[in-house]
Amino acid sequence: MKEKLLKNNTLIIFLLLLIGSSLVSDSFLSGNNLQNLLRQVAPIGLVSIGMFLVILTGGIDLSVGSILAFIGVAFAILSYEVYFAAAIAIVLLLGIGIGAISGYLVAYQRMAPFIATLALMTIVRGAGFLASKGAPISVGEHSAAIMYLGTGSIFGIPVSALLFFGLFIAVFVLLKYHVVGRHIIAIGSNEEAVRLSGISVERTKCLVYIISGFLTALAALMVVGRTGVGSPNIGIGMELDAIAAVVIGGTSLAGGRGSVFFTLLGVFILGMIGNIMNLLDVTAYLQQLIKGIIIILAVLFQKRSI
Amino acid sequence: MPMLKLRHIKKYFAGVKALEDVNLEVTSGEIHALLGENGAGKSTLMKVISGAHLADEGEIIFENKPLLKTSPSISKSLGISIIYQEFSLVEDLSVAENIYLGKGSSMKWLNWNHINKSAEVLLHSLGFQINVRQKVAKLSIAEQQIVEIAKALSSDVKLLILDEPSAVLGTAELAKLFVLLRSLRDRGVAIIYISHHLDELLELTDRITVLKDGRSVETVFTKDISKDDLVTLMIGRSISQMYPQKRYTALDGKQIQINNLQTVMSVEPISLILNKGEILGIGGLVGAGRTEILDSLFGNYNNRAEIIIDNKKMVLRHPKGMIEGGWGMVPEDRKRLGGILPMSIKENISLTNLGKISNRWGFINLRKEKEIVLQLIQKLQIKIGSMDDPLASLSGGNQQKVILAKWLNVAPQVLLVDEPTRGVDVGARAEIYTIIQELADQGVYILMVSSDMDELMGLSDRIVIVRKGQLIGELQKSDFSEEIILRMALGAN
Ligand SMILES: Nc1ncnc2c1ncn2[C@@H]1O[C@H](COP(=O)(O)OP(=O)(O)OP(=O)(O)O)[C@@H](O)[C@H]1O
Numbered sequence: 001m002k003e004k005l006l007k008n009n010t011l012i013i014f015l016l017l018l019i020g021s022s023l024v025s026d027s028f029l030s031g032n033n034l035q036n037l038l039r040q041v042a043p044i045g046l047v048s049i050g051m052f053l054v055i056l057t058g059g060i061d062l063s064v065g066s067i068l069a070f071i072g073v074a075f076a077i078l079s080y081e082v083y084f085a086a087a088i089a090i091v092l093l094l095g096i097g098i099g100a101i102s103g104y105l106v107a108y109q110r111m112a113p114f115i116a117t118l119a120l121m122t123i124v125r126g127a128g129f130l131a132s133k134g135a136p137i138s139v140g141e142h143s144a145a146i147m148y149l150g151t152g153s154i155f156g157i158p159v160s161a162l163l164f165f166g167l168f169i170a171v172f173v174l175l176k177y178h179v180v181g182r183h184i185i186a187i188g189s190n191e192e193a194v195r196l197s198g199i200s201v202e203r204t205k206c207l208v209y210i211i212s213g214f215l216t217a218l219a220a221l222m223v224v225g226r227t228g229v230g231s232p233n234i235g236i237g238m239e240l241d242a243i244a245a246v247v248i249g250g251t252s253l254a255g256g257r258g259s260v261f262f263t264l265l266g267v268f269i270l271g272m273i274g275n276i277m278n279l280l281d282v283t284a285y286l287q288q289l290i291k292g293i294i295i296i297l298a299v300l301f302q303k304r305s306i
Numbered sequence: 307m308p309m310l311k312l313r314h315i316k317k318y319f320a321g322v323k324a325l326e327d328v329n330l331e332v333t334s335g336e337i338h339a340l341l342g343e344n345g346a347g348k349s350t351l352m353k354v355i356s357g358a359h360l361a362d363e364g365e366i367i368f369e370n371k372p373l374l375k376t377s378p379s380i381s382k383s384l385g386i387s388i389i390y391q392e393f394s395l396v397e398d399l400s401v402a403e404n405i406y407l408g409k410g411s412s413m414k415w416l417n418w419n420h421i422n423k424s425a426e427v428l429l430h431s432l433g434f435q436i437n438v439r440q441k442v443a444k445l446s447i448a449e450q451q452i453v454e455i456a457k458a459l460s461s462d463v464k465l466l467i468l469d470e471p472s473a474v475l476g477t478a479e480l481a482k483l484f485v486l487l488r489s490l491r492d493r494g495v496a497i498i499y500i501s502h503h504l505d506e507l508l509e510l511t512d513r514i515t516v517l518k519d520g521r522s523v524e525t526v527f528t529k530d531i532s533k534d535d536l537v538t539l540m541i542g543r544s545i546s547q548m549y550p551q552k553r554y555t556a557l558d559g560k561q562i563q564i565n566n567l568q569t570v571m572s573v574e575p576i577s578l579i580l581n582k583g584e585i586l587g588i589g590g591l592v593g594a595g596r597t598e599i600l601d602s603l604f605g606n607y608n609n610r611a612e613i614i615i616d617n618k619k620m621v622l623r624h625p626k627g628m629i630e631g632g633w634g635m636v637p638e639d640r641k642r643l644g645g646i647l648p649m650s651i652k653e654n655i656s657l658t659n660l661g662k663i664s665n666r667w668g669f670i671n672l673r674k675e676k677e678i679v680l681q682l683i684q685k686l687q688i689k690i691g692s693m694d695d696p697l698a699s700l701s702g703g704n705q706q707k708v709i710l711a712k713w714l715n716v717a718p719q720v721l722l723v724d725e726p727t728r729g730v731d732v733g734a735r736a737e738i739y740t741i742i743q744e745l746a747d748q749g750v751y752i753l754m755v756s757s758d759m760d761e762l763m764g765l766s767d768r769i770v771i772v773r774k775g776q777l778i779g780e781l782q783k784s785d786f787s788e789e790i791i792l793r794m795a796l797g798a799n
Pocket residue numbers: 319322323324325342343344345346347348349350351391689698699700701702703704729731
C-alpha cells in the first residue's frame with residue numbers, strides 16, 4: 001500500500017491542490033467553506049464510486065445524470081402522495097430498477113455498455129421531463145429528514161458527507177475482502193477466464209450497474225435535500241464528471257485495475273478545483289475551460305508514474 | 307567469428323533477479339539451443355537481445371558491432387527476428403494483416419490483393435496452409451504459432467529466435483518446422499531455439515547452452531552429450547523416473563458414461579467412457595478436435611449430451627454448473643482462458659475456490675487464503691517472488707503451474723486437462739505427472755489431451771484417438787505405440 005501511494009501521483013496532485021488552494025484564498029480553509037465543499041462533493045462522490053465499480057468490470061454507465069434528475073423528480077412528486085419513508089424506499093428501488101435494466105442489457109443481452117446506458121440516459125431523462133412536465137417540483141413540507149440529509153451535520157461534518165464516506169468504506173471493504181469484489185476485478189481483466197473458473201460473469205456485471213443505480217438514487221436524495229426541489233434539468237453531464245474523477249484516480253478505462261481510494265481523491269480533486277474557482281469568482285465559462293485543462297494535466301501526470 | 311556475442315548480461319526487475327551473468331556466442335549457420343528450468347531467465351535473455359528489455363549491465367555484440375541502446379525496431383532492422391513465448395499477434399486482424407503489420411511505407415495505399423497473395427505464398431513456402439483472410443482470434447494456438455513464424459520470416463532474417471515454439475505444435479507441424487529451420491541454417495541464418503523437450507534439442511540443434519538461475523553454466527556440442535547429462539547440467543540432479551508407477555486396475559468398476567456429445571467439430575455425436583481412477587488420454591493431431599471435446603464436456607458448447615455417473619444422470623451445463631458438480635478444466639490457452647495476467651498469483655489460485663474460504667456473508671478469510679495458496683505453491687514448487695505479484699511477472703512454465711494449482715484447489719472429482727505441461731521444465735514435469743497420477747489413484751477421473759507423444763503414452767492408462775472431430779480408435783496400455791497412434795491420427799491405415 002505504501003509503495004502504491006508513493007507510486008501513484010493522484011495523492012500528490014491532491015495535496016498540491018489542497019496547499020495551493022489554501023494559499024490563494026484565505027477563506028478556503030474556513031469551516032464554512034469546507035462544509036460547503038463536502039456537501040458539494042458528496043453526491044458526485046457517490047455517483048463516482050458507482051461509476052468506478054462499473055468501469056472496473058470494463059463497462060461504463062452514462063445514465064447516472066439522468067437517473068439523478070429522474071429520482072429527484074420522482075421523490076418530489078411522491079412526497080405529496082405517500083409517507084415519507086415509503087417515498088424514500090420507492091425511489092431507491094427505482095434507482096436499483098433502472099440499474100438492473102442497464103445491467104440486464106449489458107450482461108445478458110451482451111449490448112455494449114456505452115450503447116445500452118446511452119439509451120437509458122435518454123429514456124430516463126425523458127421520463128423525468130414527462131413526470132415533472134418540465135418544471136422543477138418543490139418537495140412536500142413534511143420531508144424534514146431528507147432536508148437533514150441534505151443540510152444537516154454531525155459535529156460539524158455534513159450528514160451527506162458522512163454517508164458518502166461510509167459507502168466509500170463499504171466499497172473499499174467489498175473490493176478487498178469480499179468474494180463479489182474479487183469477481184468484479186477479475187472480470188475486468190479477463191472475462192473468459194473468469195467464466196471458465198465457474199463464476200457467473202452475467203450476475204456480477206448486472207450487479208455493478210445495480211449498485212451504480214442505487215448510489216445515484218442516494219445521491220439524488222442528497223441533492224433534493226439540499227435544494228428542496230426535484231428538477232428534471234439537473235445532472236446533465238454528471239456522468240462525465242464521474243468518469244473524470246475515476247480516471248484522475250488512475251483507474252484504467254479498460255477495466256481490471258483501479259482503486260476506490262484514488263477515486264475518492266479524484267472526486268476531491270475535481271471538487272476542489274470547482275470550489276476554489278468559485279471562491280476566486282472565476283466565471284462559469286472559464287471554469288469549464290480550466291477544469292478540462294486540469295483533467296488533462298492530472299491524467300498526464302498520472303500516466304508518467306505508472 | 308560469432309554473429310552474436312553476449313557478455314556478462316545482467317537484468318533485474320524491480321530488485322528481482324532475472325539474469326545475473328550470462329555469456330553466449332551464436333555463430334551463423336548454427337542452431338543453438340537454450341535450456342534451463344522455468345524462471346532460469348531464457349525468455350528474459352531473448353528479450354534483451356531483441357531490445358524489448360534493456361540489460362542493466364553487459365555487452366551485446368552483433369556482427370562485430372556493439373548494440374547499445376537497442377529497441378525492437380532497431381534489432382529488427384538489423385535482421386534479428388524473435389518469436390516470443392507469449393504471442394504478440396493482434397487478434398482482431400487477419401492472418402495476412404498480422405504478417406505484414408508494420409511493414410512497408412505507411413504513406414502508401416495498401417494493396418490488399420497483394421498482401422493476401424504474398425502472405426499465402428509465404429505460408430505455402432513454409433509448408434503450411436492457413437486461410438490468410440481469417441482473423442487471428444479464430445485460429446487454434448498451433449496455427450497462431452505458425453503465423454508468428456511466418457511473420458518472423460517475412461523480412462530478411464540473420465538471427466532467428468524461437469522461444470518455445472514447439473510447446474503448442476503437434477508432431478506433424480513440428481516436423482515441418484524442423485525442416486524449415488534446417489534449411490534456414492544451411493543458408494547461414496543463426497538460430498536460437500528454446501524448448502523444454504530434450505529430444506527435440508538433441509535432434510535439431512548443434513550446440514546447447516544451459517542457463518541456471520540467471521547464469522550461463524555451460525555450452526556443449528549436442529553430439530557430445532546424452533540426455534541424462536543434460537538433465538543433470540540443468541537441474542543439478544538426474545531424474546531416474548519421468549513417469550510415475552502405474553497402479554490402475556479397474557477395481558471398483560465405477561464409470562462415467564458420456565453419450566451423445568456434440569462438439570464444434572463433430573459430425574456425429576461422440577460417446578466416451580471414463581473409469582474411476584483411470585487416466586484417459588486423448589491423442590490426435592493439432593486441430594483434430596481434441597480441445598473441442600473437453601470444451602463441450604465442460605459445458606461450453608450447447609448440446610444434448612447425456613452424462614451418467616454411477617448410474618445417476620447429470621445434465622451438461624455451463625462451466626459454473628460443471629464446477630459445482632465437481633468438474634475442473636485446465637485449458638490449453640493459458641493466456642486467454644487459463645489465468646488472469648494482471649491479477650496476483652494468490653488471487654489467481656484462489657479464484658476457483660473463494661466459496662470455500664469465505665463466510666456465509668461472502669467475506670474472504672484472507673489468512674486462510676494465504677495458507678492454502680502457500681501450500682499449493684510449495685506442492686507444485688512454483689518459483690515466485692511474492693504471491694502478491696501479478697501472474698504476468700512469472701515465467702511461462704511457472705504460470706502454467708499456477709493454473710494447475712488453481713484447479714487442484716477445487717479438489718475436482720473429474721479433471722479435464724489440456725496440455726498440462728505446456729512449457730514446463732523437465733524436473734517440474736515429472737512432479738506434475740506425479741500429482742496427476744496421485745489424483746487418479748485417489749479416484750479422480752482424468753481426461754487428458756496431449757500433443758506430447760511421450761507424455762500421452764507415459765501417463766495414460768488408455769488412449770482414444772481423435773480425427774476430424776470423431777473418435778476413431780482406442781488403445782489399451784499394452785498396445786501403445788507411437789507409430790500406431792500417429793497412423794490412426796493421420797487417417798492412414
Ligand atoms: N516483467 C517482469 N517483471 C518481473 N519479473 C519478471 C518479469 N519477467 C520475468 N521476470 C522474472 O525473471 C525470471 C526469469 O524469467 P524468464 O521468463 O526469463 O524465465 P524462463 O527461463 O523463460 O522460464 P520458462 O521456461 O518458464 O519460460 C523469473 O523469476 C521471472 O519471475
